Amino acid sequence: MExxxxxxxxxxDHAKNPRNKGKCNDYNHEAKAHNPxxxxxxHIYLNLGExxxxxxxxxxxxxxxxxLASASILTDILKGKDLNFTKKVTNDFLNMLKTxxxxxLNSLSEDQVTTINSxxxxxxxxxxxxxxxxxxxxxxxxxxxxxx
Ligand code: ZN
Numbered sequence: 001m002e003x004x005x006x007x008x009x010x011x012x013d014h015a016k017n018p019r020n021k022g023k024c025n026d027y028n029h030e031a032k033a034h035n036p037x038x039x040x041x042x043h044i045y046l047n048l049g050e051x052x053x054x055x056x057x058x059x060x061x062x063x064x065x066x067x068l069a070s071a072s073i074l075t076d077i078l079k080g081k082d083l084n085f086t087k088k089v090t091n092d093f094l095n096m097l098k099t100x101x102x103x104x105l106n107s108l109s110e111d112q113v114t115t116i117n118s119x120x121x122x123x124x125x126x127x128x129x130x131x132x133x134x135x136x137x138x139x140x141x142x143x144x145x146x147x148x
Pocket of ligand 1 (some may be wrong): 064131
């Protein structure tokens with residue numbers, strides 16, 4: 001199978017069966033965003049523990065396949081990880097789309113790297129980049145916004 005096809009399959013799988021959809025238990029941070037160009041909406045819920053681990057992470061949203069897949073992939077990979085790690089992955093992801101590179105993180109498994117790289121295809125479609133990046137920016141705002 002060509003890499004392009006594999007990437008497409010990963011995106012469709014996540015868009016059709018999004019992981020971590022709904023409100024996670026005991027969330028203490030949240031943020032939402034809306035992309036009027038495409039109609040995508042996303043709302044991130046997260047539970048940041050006192051040990052600085054992301055104990056819970058989920059999303060609600062609607063929109064195009066890219067936006068749903070990106071939200072599903074983000075929650076799948078960052079859930080359960082520590083704060084610094086999640087910030088690093090997020091920055092690397094945003095950088096990947098900005099610089100048209102691919103992600104190569106030592107701290108991620110090979111499967112996770114392939115999954116994140118599946119979204120690199122939007123580099124060719126500037127109008128769609130926001131569909132992929134919005135949820136990652138929303139995740140960063142959620143980290144800043146405590147909700148008690
Ligand atoms: Zn979109």
